[in-house]
Amino acid sequence: MNIFRLAGDMTHLMSVLVLLLKIHTIKSCAGKSQLFFFFFFSGFSWTLSGEQIRDDFGVRLRIFHVIPLTGISLKTQELYALVFATRYLDIFTDFISVYNTIMKLIFLGSSFSIVWYMRRHKLVRRSYDKEQDTFRHFFLVLPCLLLALVMNEKFTFKEVMWAFSLYLEAVAILPQLVLLQRTKNIDNLTGQYVFLLGAYRAFYIFNWIYRYFTEPHYVHWITWISGLVQTLLYADFFYYYFNSWKNNVKLHLPA
Numbered sequence: 151m152n153i154f155r156l157a158g159d160m161t162h163l164m165s166v167l168v169l170l171l172k173i174h175t176i177k178s179c180a181g182k183s184q185l186f187f188f189f190f191f192s193g194f195s196w197t198l199s200g201e202q203i204r205d206d207f208g209v210r211l212r213i214f215h216v217i218p219l220t221g222i223s224l225k226t227q228e229l230y231a232l233v234f235a236t237r238y239l240d241i242f243t244d245f246i247s248v249y250n251t252i253m254k255l256i257f258l259g260s261s262f263s264i265v266w267y268m269r270r271h272k273l274v275r276r277s278y279d280k281e282q283d284t285f286r287h288f289f290l291v292l293p294c295l296l297l298a299l300v301m302n303e304k305f306t307f308k309e310v311m312w313a314f315s316l317y318l319e320a321v322a323i324l325p326q327l328v329l330l331q332r333t334k335n336i337d338n339l340t341g342q343y344v345f346l347l348g349a350y351r352a353f354y355i356f357n358w359i360y361r362y363f364t365e366p367h368y369v370h371w372i373t374w375i376s377g378l379v380q381t382l383l384y385a386d387f388f389y390y391y392f393n394s395w396k397n398n399v400k401l402h403l404p405a
């Protein structure tokens with residue numbers, strides 16, 4: 151453990167918390183919606199996603215029109231769930247530390263919870279933009295599995311699955327980045343979520359550099375190369391994210 155590893159873990163955790171906050175607070179996996187509404191008295195009825203809602207004063211709010219902005223890619227979330235499921239096969243067999251076990255449980259539980267919300271929650275699933283999120287993510291799984299069978303540190307089931315999880319994580323963000331490029335507006339929570347994911351991997355690269363110079367015989371080529379590929383995929387997003395932050399304008403990605 152070092153400061154870079156801790157910073158990487160915390161930014162990764164923050165990215166998950168930002169996404170869960172977005173889903174639980176807005177009850178939506180779409181971006182912050184622009185709502186055009188009007189009030190009228192309780193003699194009329196109205197529904198929101200099939201449910202009637204009424205405030206304490208007997209005044210009802212009718213959603214007249216909703217324009218969804220950009221959202222979260224279910225395809226990326228499913229890939230991350232698969233990444234953690236195959237990476238943490240040793241969670242109940244190999245104990246490293248309490249911290250390590252807790253972080254594994256958090257990432258496993260949160261990744262599958264997010265997928266469940268987007269697929270099963272009656273409000274969240276209706277906000278999911280299937281028409282834009284069309285990346286064929288399963289085409290990423292087979293090449294990563296074949297690569298893991300060929301390039302691994304030891305040809306055992308756990309080690310092959312570990313290598314597979316590294317290769318898959320390197321490209322898991324692709325459906326999300328493609329979704330952001332297809333949409334014109336990116337809300338703050340979605341932008342922060344993707345930024346924190348990229349920052350997590352960048353901190354881990356600093357962690358590997360630090361360990362290379364402080365620990366004898368520390369060499370993990372599979373981890374290093376997959377992590378570098380993953381970070382490079384974020385480079386374009388980082389550029390536009392920092393530009394929007396510097397100029398205090400809304401984040402846009404080129405189509």
